[in-house]
Amino acid sequence: MRLCEIGERALLKGLAPIGYPEGAPLPPGDDAGGVWMGGEAWLLKTDGFLYREVALVGMGPFEVGFRGVAATASDLLVKMARPLGFTLGLFLPGDLEVGFARRLVKGAAEAARRLGAHLLGGDTNRGEEVALTVSGFGPAQSPLPREASPGDLLYLAGDRWGRVGAAIRAHYQGRDLGAFPLIREAAFYPLPRLGLLALRGLLRGALDSSDGLSETLWQLAELGVRVDLEALPLHPDVLAFAGGEEEAVELVLFGGEEFEAVLVVPPEAEAQVLARAGEAGLPLFRAGRVGEGEGVYFRGAPVPRRGYAHF
Missing domain, CATH: 3.90.650.10 (PurM-like C-terminal domain)
Known part of the structure; x- marks a missing residue:
């Protein structure tokens, strides 16, 4: 069976439990995952995307880098985790201008700064087109799962x-x-x-x-x-x-x-x-x-x- 036949949600449902720890602060497949450390939850989130799929008309690399950190931070904050740091995984064509890559990272760093967090480096790889993977982490005293009851x-x-x-x-x-x-x-x-x-x-x-x-x-x-x-x-x-x-x-x-x-x-x-x-x-x-x-x-x-x- 191919991915296009089952769709993203079914794929994630099958993949999320693989290797996921028992007793984790949040269930597998939630907006972020994590582990308990000293009575506090430390949550981690990773998000990836192709540049061309998110860059609207008028957006440049600064805005796309900003958006990457924002997307990852949103998943942490909604689980009640304060973002502390982010890393970037960059896939870049060899003929890309250096200035483009710098603006991409500067946008990510600015989003992190506005959130009171830091950009902590990452990795660079050769790719056929520009793509980003952003990871972020932070502590949560009481992680908030996806829950609802009638009357809420x-x-x-x-x-x-x-x-x-x-x-x-x-x-x-x-x-x-x-x-x-x-x-x-x-x-x-x-x-x-x-x-x-x-x-x-x-x-x-x-x-x-x-x-x-x-x-x-x-x-x-x-x-x-x-x-x-x-x-x-x-x-x-x-x-x-x-x-x-x-x-x-x-x-x-x-x-x-x-x-x-x-x-x-x-x-x-x-x-x-x-x-x-x-x-x-x-x-x-x-x-x-x-x-x-x-x-x-x-x-x-x-x-x-x-x-x-x-x-």
């Missing part, structure tokens, strides 16, 4: 929902983002939220959203619950770009690459979550709730499982 509330952290989807659409449609600076910023410099750490001890579960909100919510529903979306954050610039609410909803649900967090909040912790998020400057949007049953719904209508997937 669903919150979306951050303000890039729909904006990155708009930038991706602009890339493929050849549209200029000059009139939409927040959309451009969201896609070019998607810095994860250190403010998530202020919510330690209050959440039931959390997931990183990088393959699209729809796909992320379906991963939550796979835990054996029903996800009911009651509202979505529709920013004025996304509405203007989309030309209407229906298209804006499409961008929010199926955009991807947000590197934001989907949070599962027990109802008794809601007030405290909102208070701490406000103090930390973390934008939160109440999107719905978790119930008994299965599937993902928006205002009662089924949400198709659509998102980015390899193979």
Whole structure:
């Protein structure tokens, strides 16, 4: 059987348990993995991608390097781990300009710096095209798994929902983002939220959203619950770009690459979550709730499982 026949999710489900330690802080296949050390969890995440697959029109190597560290850091932060360091594995053609490689690394270093972390070197390899592998690590006192119970509330952290989807659409449609600076910023410099750490001890579960909100919510529903979306954050610039609410909803649900967090909040912790998020400057949007049953719904209508997937 070939990879294209089973798809990415089935592949990961089969690969994730291989060699994974018993009693680990998080189950295999979660956003990050780790081990216990002295009563504290140390989490590790690795992410890889081809340059040409993520570089939107107007992006250069600095932005792509920045994006690589941001993607890895997002998976750590949503598990309540503070990123401390990152390494880069670079695949580079021999005829590539040295300046290109330097800008790539400088972008990665800048993202790490903004997160209070460091770039700790890595490896270089010859490749037919530019590709990156980014690893990051950090400690977590109480790692947050993917969990949900009927009655829990669903919150979306951050303000890039729909904006990155708009930038991706602009890339493929050849549209200029000059009139939409927040959309451009969201896609070019998607810095994860250190403010998530202020919510330690209050959440039931959390997931990183990088393959699209729809796909992320379906991963939550796979835990054996029903996800009911009651509202979505529709920013004025996304509405203007989309030309209407229906298209804006499409961008929010199926955009991807947000590197934001989907949070599962027990109802008794809601007030405290909102208070701490406000103090930390973390934008939160109440999107719905978790119930008994299965599937993902928006205002009662089924949400198709659509998102980015390899193979």
